[in-house]
Amino acid sequence: MHYIFEPGFFGSGPVHVALAVGTVIAITSAVVGVFTVIRGQSFAGHSLADIATTGGSGAFLVGVNQFWGFLAFGTGAAAFMEMTGVQRRRGRDVATGVVLGAALGLAALFLYLATQSSSTTGASFTILFGSIFVITTSTIPALIVSALLALATVVVLARVLLLSSLSSDIAAARGVPVRAVGTAFLMALAISVALSAVVIGAVLSTALLIGPAATALRLARSPVKAVFTAAAAGVLTVWIGIVLAYDSYYWPPAGRGWPVSFFVVTLTVGGYLLTGLRRREPQNRRPAAQDNHDPEHACSPA
């Protein structure tokens, strides 16, 4: 035990905060992530992450905590996406990529301007790649409340989301307000992206959202199992990431420690790959699901 946890781990204040907040955020991201992947909106999540980068940079520029920037720009973008119907596209496409480029360009500008006016070094690194160890205490209530809000939204909408992902026509015929539900979910997604960005940075936030969820979908067959597995995977990833990040202060190069985001991303991807090895292809069945792919889907990446 002594070799896994370096001295001072259990007594450290920042570690307590990181573990507590990290757990809540990991659960939220994982649960929202499961529905994101089911609805095929992973790319919408990635888009929101890029826009959150702009928001965080802007917030930093005006001297506000980056979480507010992530949140404001993320939810704003989600509302915009809903109005223009962009989030219904399943794949990456040129238009969204180029427009996101503008968002990233703006982020570059904001960060540059910010480093001109203030002298905090490494702040841009924190926005881009996160640090759960330096969460501002005053934002903790907001983080928790947002997480609970996003979680509650998804839990209340769970059945309706599943039905809509099965067939939006069936859902609509049964009186489900499909568009309103979609918007509410997108807001929950935007909040989750903002929360993940606080933990591991805006640029990498997709990993915490999609990774545990995708891993869970490989392992679990039923929605309930999928959600619990994802949450467990997310929490485990964040805990191990925090432990390793803390321990890494003693690893070379001395004194600074490796970024927690690196560990979280690596663990997430590693977990996903490991489950890929275990899963066997179903025998003797021709999945009808392949016939249901729409043409846009078939022509996506590379």
Place this chain on the structure above:
Amino acid sequence: MADDLLRLENVSVRLGGREILEDVSFSIRPGEFTGLIGPNGAGKTTLLRVILGLQPVTSGEVLLDGAPRPHRDSSIGYVPQKLAIEPDMPLRVRDVVSLGLDGQKFGLRLPSRARRERVSDMLTAVGAQRYADARVGELSGGEQQRVMIAHALISRPRLLLLDEPLANLDISSEQGIVSVLARLARAEHVAVLLSAHDMNPLMPVMDRIVYAAAGRVAVGGTDQVVQPEVLSRLYGRHVDVIRVHGRILVVAAPEGVDEAEVAAEDAGVIR
């Protein structure tokens, strides 16, 4: 007339400058099995969507039990043609059928034994018990259809709509689905409106036929409707009806090769 479950009166739908449905009227009585037959592009899917309330009409009325269709209606079940299912979706067959009971409700619900049993019974009724715990995305076409029928029927609708359920199925699966449907519909006294481009698999179970072509319909018994004069008037061009070995083929006369091929394809000659 008064006891019609569903009645369409002079329904027209105009979309994008085109008249998709033109003055369509017919009715369905409780427990009746009706085939909505016609070539691709005849407006069958649009018609079904109108009945479901997914497609607004340009003129005309859709009446359920004599009154305009309510917004939140659970008396019509629906099996769509396309499902957006990915192979990795975390939905087992029994989860899908369970959603048929309460998938439109908000909030959480606790698991109950009564519900589990009801789902199980439904699965047995459609013959899907065997793969009840398989992921719905890994099923074959025929298996998926059975599951979606179970999903639609479990909430005890009075009318079941199916959009081209037999397309993309091999012949034995086709026959399986038709017999399951007919049996269940009779047992539960559910009216069925099923669209298809080939009427032959449905001949043994159809009570009436609504033949749709070029946005118009002809309604009645098979012998009444599937006649050259009736169909020619419907299609707006000369159409032949050929009966061979108990099967019916609808063939357009050679005006342009395309139309003949399409009609013959629709009638099941070319697969």
Place this chain on the structure above:
Amino acid sequence: MFTGLMLNTWIAGTVVAVIAGVTGFFAVLRGSTFAAHAIPNGAFAGAAGATLLGFNPLAGLAAFSVAGALGIAGLSRRARNDVATALTLVMMLGVGALFVSWSTEYAQEAYSLLFGEVFGVSSDEVVPILVLGALSIAAIAVMFRPLLLSSALPEVAEARGVSARAMELGFLLVMALATSMTVPVVGALLMFSLMIGPSAAARSLTARPVLAMTLAVMLALVTVWTGIVVSYQTNWPLGFFVGVMGAFFFLAGRACRAAASRFRPRVA
């Protein structure tokens, strides 16, 4: 503005814009949006690693870009998987973040690798850039017609003896070369914009290949030159101009096309 060190900047910027336009034209034609994101992300990790080890960052960039290109050639043959692609992209950035965090100037370095740094081009970096640029142009010139055929009509090309796989590999390697030059100048996150924005805009305006490619190059040059000029005055990052102008040109191209089709009579 046109003397000494700035000359290096102008040269580097021009070469980068030309290559981005040429490669981007094919990338848009082939729909290689994933590769256009993935190779730069890998390059970010490579450059960070190379700087750490004291190697010439350009070498690290080139190595990782080529490795990434080969990796993609293998990856893309498998069935589509949104999740796998998203995670791979993020993984490379994570590794890059790790390497960057080990260096002393980590914030500065992260920033310049992600968003570009055009004014830091030293004299002994200009020559490799010119060489890489020339190599890329030569490669594209040689492959031009088979690549065009294979990109637009893959089965026809196959039937005529042009191996789709060979073209894909060749194209990805050229992308890798292009990446190693472009990332230091406009940054890993914005390379997509410089490559794809002008090219997609050009495609909206014309379908003729050589004209589209020329237009793409011109738009890319305008973007980079404007960026250098304004950046020289304000010191704002070049990536900002690339991102914003790339999006602007793209949307303008779309708008022009929409307007043009409204005036053209519809074919029944």
